[in-house]
Amino acid sequence: MSLFANLSEAEPDAAFALIEAYKADNFPFKVDLSPGFYRDEDARPWILPSVEKAKQQLWSDSTTDHEHLPILGHTALLDRAQSLIFGATCKDAATIASIQTIAGTGANHLGALFLAKARRPRSVWISDPTWINHHEIWQWVDSRIERQTYPYFNKQSFTINFEDTISTLKLKAKEGDIVIFHGCAHNPTGIDFTKDQWKAVAAVCEEKNLVPFFDVAYQGFATGDLAEDAWSVRHFFYNTSLEMLVAQSFSKNFGLYGERVGVLHVVCRTEIAKSKTLNMLSRLSRAEITTAPINGARIVAKVLGDADLKQQWQKDLLHMSHRMKSMRKRLLDALLKYQTPGSWDHILTDIGMFSMTGLQPDQIRQLKGIYHIYLLPSGRISITGLTEHNVEYVAMSINKVVTTP
Ligand code: PLP
Numbered sequence: 426m427s428l429f430a431n432l433s434e435a436e437p438d439a440a441f442a443l444i445e446a447y448k449a450d451n452f453p454f455k456v457d458l459s460p461g462f463y464r465d466e467d468a469r470p471w472i473l474p475s476v477e478k479a480k481q482q483l484w485s486d487s488t489t490d491h492e493h494l495p496i497l498g499h500t501a502l503l504d505r506a507q508s509l510i511f512g513a514t515c516k517d518a519a520t521i522a523s524i525q526t527i528a529g530t531g532a533n534h535l536g537a538l539f540l541a542k543a544r545r546p547r548s549v550w551i552s553d554p555t556w557i558n559h560h561e562i563w564q565w566v567d568s569r570i571e572r573q574t575y576p577y578f579n580k581q582s583f584t585i586n587f588e589d590t591i592s593t594l595k596l597k598a599k600e601g602d603i604v605i606f607h608g609c610a611h612n613p614t615g616i617d618f619t620k621d622q623w624k625a626v627a628a629v630c631e632e633k634n635l636v637p638f639f640d641v642a643y644q645g646f647a648t649g650d651l652a653e654d655a656w657s658v659r660h661f662f663y664n665t666s667l668e669m670l671v672a673q674s675f676s677k678n679f680g681l682y683g684e685r686v687g688v689l690h691v692v693c694r695t696e697i698a699k700s701k702t703l704n705m706l707s708r709l710s711r712a713e714i715t716t717a718p719i720n721g722a723r724i725v726a727k728v729l730g731d732a733d734l735k736q737q738w739q740k741d742l743l744h745m746s747h748r749m750k751s752m753r754k755r756l757l758d759a760l761l762k763y764q765t766p767g768s769w770d771h772i773l774t775d776i777g778m779f780s781m782t783g784l785q786p787d788q789i790r791q792l793k794g795i796y797h798i799y800l801l802p803s804g805r806i807s808i809t810g811l812t813e814h815n816v817e818y819v820a821m822s823i824n825k826v827v828t829t830p
Pocket of ligand 1: 529687
């Protein structure tokens with residue numbers, strides 16, 4: 426009998442299972458609305474021109490080797506990543522402890538591990554709904570930390586439950602609890618707090634002495650504007666005295682999904698805390714990965730450090746966010762043209778890659794089984810799977826499953 430024969434088995438990851446099912450489907454007009462990857466006008470992966478240029482420059486340099494990075498990661502990347510998210514003046518604060526991670530997932534994980542080891546919090550507050558991995562990460566890191574949810578999203582009206590979120594944090598969260606926020610382009614709902622709402626949320630965090638943990642996976646990718654997408658983080662950083670964490674991913678905004686580039690920032694507010702935090706982060710990371718991968722880090726550092734490449738990158742971001750906005754409009758127009766029952770206006774006003782459709786499990790099964798259209802069981806669609814060639818077909822199929830008894 427194996428030592429591992431009694432392990433409990435969980436369902437396979439829904440997102441990755443759908444990717445495999447989609448690949449195996451031979452239907453010529455299949456549509457993939459499930460993954461969180463940007464796709465171009467023909468639903469193919471897109472290498473950003475800024476990234477392509479950076480790669481050419483890096484790989485033609487014969488001094489580019491394959492040595493380890495330092496334990497904290499690629500120094501220029503860390504420096505530029507800080508400025509990107511906190512703004513150029515963040516150096517004045519000078520108390521941010523930053524370490525390179527295995528993309529955004531690794532930053533979330535290392536941040537959770539750090540908090541669990543440094544000062545095990547009583548609870549972590551997670552938006553309902555959220556990116557599927559938040560619960561997984563915290564559960565595996567330390568199941569003694571209670572995972573609680575704040576009621577972020579109203580599934581009937583496709584709006585934010587702002588009052589309920591505020592009252593939950595005010596009445597139920599306790600000093601020192603962690604609160605996970607999506608910095609921009611909330612996954613899976615595609616709807617963010619307004620600036621006034623962010624200000625109110627920050628005030629509650631200050632009043633209750635909560636520890637904000639921002640997950641930023643879509644900076645620049647959401648609106649096409651880097652500063653706008655970092656507004657929430659910068660508001661907390663400059664206008665409160667809270668210590669906070671930021672998990673920064675470069676997967677989506679650089680199209681570097683498989684390169685696994687990310688950074689974890691811990692805002693410590695004092696020099697001594699920063700130095701101790703860096704020490705602990707180094708130890709935790711050393712025990713897990715020794716050092717982070719080098720290739721993607723070089724690419725991101727190169728683009729962020731070169732004025733021409735950075736300008737090109739900003740064009741690339743605009744290109745992606747414009748394409749998503751135009752697909753949102755095309756989908757809404759087509760759904761309305763078919764007089765599809767339901768509430769669809771939010772498709773246009775949502776931000777970033779995702780929207781919730783409100784489709785029911787049976788309708789989602791029909792979309793896959795009859796029409797070869799793939800979306801997550803939650804009803805979330807990824808707008809990037811839409812193209813001029815398939816958007817009409819998608820709207821027509823949604824209309825069919827919604828109107829067929
Ligand atoms: N955080 C959120 C909110 C996400 O949506 C994602 C990706 O889907 C991630 C983190 C993970 O990103 P990465 O691929 O960089 O690990």
